[in-house]
Amino acid sequence: MYLGFYMFFTIATIQISITYAQTDTAACNSCCTAGVPGIPGHHGNPGVSGPQGMNGAKGEQGMKGEHGMNGEQGMKGEQGMKGDKGSNGLDGIPGKLGPTGPQGLIGLPGSKGVKGEKGEQASQQKSAFSVVFTSDPGRHAVSPMKYDTIITNVGDDYNNETGKFVCAIPGVYVFQVNSMKINGRSNVLTKIMKNGNSQVSAWTSADGYNSASTMVVLDLVSGDQVWTQPQDLSTNNYKSNANGYCSFSGFLLYAA
Template sequence: MLAVKVLQVCPCVPGAAGAAGAAGTPGNNGLPGRDGIKGEAGRKGDLGERGERGEAGLLGPQGPSGDLGEHGLQGIPGKVGPGGIAGMNGSNGRPGSDGSPGPAGSPGSSGLKGQKGEAGGQRRSAFSVVKTSPQTGNSGDTLTFDVIETNIGGHYSSSTHRFTCQIPGTYVFMFTIASVSSSHDPHVYLMKDGSRKTLAIVRETDSGGSIYLQASQGVVLQLDVGNQVWLQFGSSGDAVHGYPNESTTFSGFLLYED
């Protein structure tokens, strides 16, 4: 059997520190650090005082001439100057040859007499028509008139029973309708190109049915050339009566020309 010798170590006193060693070589650069957090915006500074105005600078050199502008409007012609003095011929002292006026021509024949003009230079348009016989119609039927009292300008047609504007302007229209029957209450519209402008109604209130009744209306319209105006029934079975004493009439005239 192998014997093991155990050495007993005694506690020793530490020795003195040795001399410092030589400086080591610098280490490698470390990795870049992370970006820091963005700071808050600072408070806007106060507006500074306005500085004094500086002295005016020297006048700069004159720039190049601009392009020629367009021609202006022609001015008003000047007054005609006095006529010149006629020249003289050579040594004989006679006036120069400037052309003598020719002899007067014989008078021409008289022209045809022109038509008479409108009074005051304004054109005229007016009409007045009368119904002398009764008429029964349905809604939309045109009232007819058999007597033309006035038709200045010829703008009312006896075939269509319509007024057609030939002179643009402001017109006045009036009409009267009559009825003596209690069985019908005629509704009559004044029309302008298919548009209703005013209405007249004859209403029977007496049960006897023999009272002479009339209704009238009037309107002022602005018309252009080609506009048409006429009267028409407003409901079916309407009856309008006409008499020799002009109880049912239609008229119109030009008030102001445009």
């Protein structure tokens, strides 16, 4: 920029010089010969600064600038003084139940408690009977033996007219039979029957007066029937009297 200005200024100066030279030449041609143009002089020093001008009128407010970028985080300040204690807040919502902890040690035995009142005895179902022949049955038929004398019949489950025990309380029962034969060479074999099926037998065939006995435990339901009877007509020669040598007994061991 300055070089251009300098060249312009130089050319202008030359032009002015030429113009003055031509004028002088024209004036001088009438009386003298024209001289050679002189070399341009150097630029002068800058002038002294002028006085400061008056303040201009206040310009209009400019448009709002764009939002600048966030500054860097400042250094952490020093800890302030402890504030006053605030009021208690409201109770929060109960938290979830935590996991079960390990089992603790077994504690020491507690002191003996006060003895309680005597309880009522539970009602127990009962069924039991014992029957005998107090007279000589002789050669008994192959059928239920109807003992002529009842010693015990708790619950009335033994039927003296049929010679059969009829179960009224389901459960486990114990039955026992004892049979005595007449004197001499004869046999006696007595069976304990359940619903027409033989369960166990008692048998003797020795000389003289001899007896045989057996026992069985049966699981009965309501309506089951139990009785005794001889094996056959060759093993039915019984002997009994007021001493009750032939007997049949049964009782409920426990209800089902």
